[in-house]
Amino acid sequence: MGIASITNACSHLQNATRARLGLTSLPSTKYNLRLALALHRAGLVSSVTRGGPRPPPPEALLATEVEPVTADNVATRRLWVGLKYWNNAPVMRNLAPVSKPSRLVTATVPELAKVARGFPVGPLKGLNLGETLFLSTDLGVLEVREALERKVGGLVLCRVS
Amino acid sequence: MSVARPAARRLISGRLASGPARRRPRFANVRAADMGLMDESQIDKFTKEKFPQYTKEEIEQLRTRYSPEQIAALEAGEAAINPRDLTVQGRLRSDPYALPYIDDFAENQPIVDKRARNKEAPDPNARFMNLDEFTEDLINWADKFQQGDVTGTLKTLVDFVPDEFKKVPEGRWTKEVRDDAQRAFQRYLEGEVNKQAKKNEGFLESESGPTDADVLQYILERSAMTDGNRTTNSSLAPALPSKVPGVAGLYKNAIDPEDGGMDDIGIYQDLKKRTGLTVRAILNLHNKCLVRRWVSNQTRLGKVGKTSIVWVAGNGDGWLGIGEAKSTEPTIAALKARLLAIRNMRPIRRYENRTIYGSVTSKVSGTVVKMSARPPGFGLRVSHRIFEMCRAAGISDLAASIPRSRNPMNSVKAAYHALCNQPNPDEIAIGRGKKLVDVRKVYYGGAVH
Known part of the structure; x- marks a missing residue:
């Protein structure tokens, strides 16, 4: 699946x-x-x-x-x-999938850094107040700030706020 | 010579040292008394005849009509004027400002004067008598017409015996005592009967009791109210007092000295109570008319047009309210809308007192308003109505777009809804159980703007 x-x-x-x-x-x-x-x-x-x-x-x-x-x-x-x-x-009001089977969206560490600061990169919109991204990385599924902490990029799963 | 003499020239004339000297007339006058024209006895006689003092009887009569204060005023007025002055100085006026008639206002002239209303007003608490009161009133009235003898007032035989026998029963009285008492009692009874007969002579025709005239008077003139038969000048009840309990102050606002004369009409008095603001603070609020429309209601009588107005008010420091009002009078609609806007003011969340938290989107009908926080110095890049709202609320950095319908009224409502529904970072942090720190307040000791 x-x-x-x-x-x-x-x-x-x-x-x-x-x-x-x-x-x-x-x-x-x-x-x-x-x-x-x-x-x-x-x-x-x-x-x-x-x-x-x-x-x-x-x-x-x-x-x-x-x-x-x-x-x-x-x-x-x-x-x-x-x-x-x-x-x-x-507490969790909106969950929007980012990657879908027809289009997988990946992000590198510098791209994630921009997105986490609220700036758009490619298909990813900047994060707003209270929003977060979840990524599938080599280290498992991580929140965007965890991924940045560990300096790892990956497949963007969903946007939650 | 001029009429007004300059003060300087008067000083120069040298009269100041000796004071104003009395000017001696060039041709000496002769006093009237010296010529025998005035006779003090004649003056006194005329005065006593024409301007007599009140007699004691007259004063007593006046006391029945006037209150003690009025009597005191009368006496003071009498004491103030010397009757001799009236005789010597009293003249009929011939100046242009004289009254066109001669009157000392002592009498009431029915043609000229209004009818004197010297009776009290009707009793405001009077009501129609109930059955008991009516019965008592009727008995009181009937009691005035005495019928028959008053019982229980006649002396008895015991009253005619010497004191030592008064407590002794009649059977133990001596014969002399009894005879004397019987005789005296007989005389007394005869005298009483004669007296009663004389008294009844006047009443013989009426057979005692009320006459037809009395009954008619009772029917026509006796008051059916509980006012003690008070006579008045008017059958009308007294007018409402100036302060009706429960209504006082509702329609006529007392001017509050705290307002400093800024609200003499009283339009802000209700707002003052509701908001706790002073009138000066209310007048200092930012407010602006944002939407003005002409709306009409189609009735069978035609179109009823009204002005619909949306007003915005804010204190420039985080409070904002909008008011919407309609009226056939544009000025009234504007006033209502403005007062409503001030009443509806509520705090708006502001980030660093200059922008909003995050970005907010709000939708009213087909109008969507998107707002985003912006860095310091960005300014207000928003449409004109949202600009006025931001200015009233004290927001200085904001971006807003209205991607769809730009209906004026809906865009104002959507913007207000967006401003009132910003995300709260503290609530989000509590919900997620996370510690949240604003790094802008951490770096550079928080001195970032």
Whole structure:
């Protein structure tokens, strides 16, 4: 599936957060897991838990896994993502995929530096107040500021604000 | 010689040292008294006849009509004028400014004067009597017409015995005492009967009790209100007092001395209460008419045209409000819109007191307004209405574009909505659980603009 699952995950998370859901699930893939963990590091989601087809109980959300993955249950695994709200408004309001299967958008470190300062580079618009980019790099899925810190560029996945 | 003598020449004339000397007439005059023209006794006689003092009876009569203050004023006026002066100096005026009639205003002339209204106004608290009050009033009226004898007032036999027998029962009285008492009591009863007969002689025709005239007077003239039968000059109730409770101050604004005469009409008094601003502060606000339209309502009577106005007001330091008002009178619409704009003023977030936070987009109908923060010194590169809004709000660096419809009213509303809905970095940081620092305030000790 590759980048397509990321665009689907972005759409789904945006829909879920606008519907004021507290907990939603994504297909359990490595790519989705890395993106969800990057969102979690950025403070945009409250929890990421691998569970079954049913939502895990609230106490299980603190753990990363509800039950160990086995050959029997691996096909039914889902990533359960807790969504955050503050002051009656979602913390993560907009998720817009940047790369799509028909056009992959990559950015080098100098380009990312410009974008992070708010200036447009090629197809990338400058970041506005509260916006952030998520990239798929050699070091995994990183937020733009993490990538700049580690001086690594990569494939631009999505823009979140 | 000129009429007004210069003061300098008067000084030179040397009279100052001796004071103003009385000028002696060149031809000596003779006083009237010396010629026998004035006789003091004649003057006194005339004075007493024509200008007599009030007698004690007259003063008593006046006291019934006038209050003590008025009586005091009358007495002061009497004391101020010497009647002799009236005799000696009183003349009929012949000057051009004399009144065209002769009158000392002592009497009321019905043709010339307005009717004297010397009775009190109707009782403002009077109401129609209820059944009990009416009954009591009727009894009071009927009691004035005495019918029959008053019982319980006649003496009894006991009153005619000596004191030592008064507490003794009648059976134990001695014969002499009893006979004397009987005789005296008999005499007393006869006397009383005669007295009553004499008293009733005048009432014989009426058989006592009210006459037809009394009944008619009762029906026509007795007040049916609880005003104690007060007579007045007018049947109208007294006019409303100048200060009606509950209404006082609503329509006539008292001029506040704090305003310094800047709001004598009172148009800002309501705003003062609502906003807590002084009139001077209200007048110092930036305000501007942004949109003026002619709108009309089509009715069966034709088009009813009105002026619709959008006004913007701000204090130039982060507060901004817009007001929209309609009226058939353009000036009233403008005033209403301006007052509304001042009332609607609210704080606008400003970054470094010069621009906005990030970029904001707002849409009203087909009008989209995009605004972006800009660095210091950028200026206001915005359309003219947004320029006025920024100036009123105290924003000096801003870029704005209106990519779609540029409807005046919608662009003003969208711009106001955008300014009021800027992102708040602190809220975002709290939501994400991150620490957020503005680096512009970190470098160079924060001295960046």
